[in-house]
Amino acid sequence: MKGYIFIKKELCKECGLCVHFCPKDHIIPSKEYNAQGYHPVCVDETKECNGCAICATMCPEIAVEVYRE
Amino acid sequence: MAKIVFKHPESLKENIFHYCPGCGHSIVHRLVAEVIDEMGIRGITIGVPPAGCAVLAYNYFDVDMIEALHGRGPAMATAIKRCLPDRLVFSYQGDGDLAAIGIAESFHAANRGENISVIFINNAVYGMTGGQMAPTTMLNQRSTTTPAGRKQAVDGYPVKVSEIFSRLDGATYVERCAVSSPTGVNKTKKAIRKAFQCQMAGLGFSLVEVLSLCPTNWKLSSVDSCKYIDEVMSKVFPPGVYKDQTGQSGKTAEARP
């Protein structure tokens, strides 16, 4: 199963739950800033997303949209 | 063609949560909204927020809501449900709201078997007011009013809400869950749905207690807070179904004899 995610960077509060729980290490911290003053997470293109939606399940801010092929 | 499998629930407004990074409220708000969406009951839902971090819940839930005084949500919800029995009425509360100042209102709504649903966010501390001891604060847990840790001799013991309420004959469905892992989050959503279905079927009082992370007042990262729930809180407050009489019929408080 393949998938991809879209991270709404302005909503991310850098809690790190998605980074920790992603079984594919597909999400990593970044160094950029959003308007709230946090470093929003971003995707690691070298790892594959399988559309499991665990990131979105854990994300408190509903900042992740998940798509599945 | 990829299809979206996870998006923003309709019963939640687009506002950015004011909750802290990693707060369990944010997760549970989403779960409640998802259940409301899936059950198609947005138009008949009335929610009662607590006094606490979630006092502004009406900025997030796109359903009719009325602010309750601290601890009095179940009393308001009782009255609203008695007057409008075909609506879905839920009270959303934290530790102080349900188990301290509001313990009488929660207890007696359950005892009367009021056909409402209570969502109880247990994060073992008073969040909004800055981290004081809650009824659910665990022994030896530090808080701003137990700087040396909760001591049973002077501070008593943590209150096990699910255990206590499950002993009341008026309670129909009582479950404790945790939002500290994806499995936990999914179980919590199922429990909330079961509680709402219990209410819509007129089966009586339902309570879902959610072990919820409070990274700010626990002074832990969000990830460590999840571990804290799994390794420490779950030992004191074991998740599980404490009462389930939804299989039995005819259990509901009625306005008319």
Place this chain on the structure above:
Amino acid sequence: MNKILMSGNNVIGEAAIRAGCRFYAGYPITPQNELTEYMAEHMRNAEGGVFIQSESEVAAINMIAGAAAAGVRVMTSSSGPGISLKQEGISSMAAQELPGIIVNIMRGGPGLGNILPSQGDYFQATRGGGHGDYRTIVFAPGSCQELADLTMDAFDLADKYRTPAMILADGMMGQMMEPVIFKKPKPRQYPEKFMLRGAGSGKSKFIRGLLLDPVDSEAHNWKLARKYEVISENETRCEEHRIDDAKLVIVAYGTAARIAKGAIKRLRSHDMKIGLFRPITLWPFPEMRLRTLSEKVNNFLVFEMSTGQMLEDVRLALQGYADIEFHGRPGGAVPTPAELANVIARVYEQKD
């Protein structure tokens, strides 16, 4: 229309149900238990009627707030200590602009006091007694007939102004049996847009009192203040009894006024020119009417079954334009008309 012989507590219950009250929550406390029991007995026969004996007076006020938001006419009742417990809820109902009737059958105080009639809750009723800038419409009935009439009027005014209203009676009136006629209630006029019944297919709404932004909060307070001004201009009530030629005017309300009328009857038969000014709304207090009265009357005697609470409103109203004496019997003591007549006579003699 038929007169029905009923005791005061029951009169309030019957008047409420006839006025369309369909939600009552209350907790037992002497001397108003008959009212709670009346509602338990009769509310279930009214279509859609809900009676709940709540776990406390605190729970009761919060229940009626919820039912009021749901669009139902609501009432709760208690006595002094229980009304103290309800204050946060009354303040919240005022903030959220929810209508509802709170009945206080006053007893001796402070603290547990006793179960005898008194008027020690005047401050509590008219000066808040909860927190924040709000007012409660307070009716002071003086007879069982007024219990019936004013209870019905209270529901209408609470709806009209979207604010809590109080019936301030006392233990004697609650027990007293008199024939009453229940007038025909007016149909309810309360717009649906103020009711919280589920968003349906439209926008959701919320009712709240928390206003964190001081711009919003100040505006809301002034909005309430303007409402209270309108109420003061339009809803003040009082009775003037035998004041045309009075040299001394008693100011009293409720049971105290009843006793005063008896005293005045005795004294008038001895040619003493004494009258009675009886506020019927304690908030808004009929200060303009009282001040106008002071243009021709120089001597007032305030009589209360307390150590002097309405006395302060009388002083504020008269602004030094007349002499004010005071006679009080607190703690559940209820003088007879003869006893009161002696007191008044002494004051009258001194003034001459």
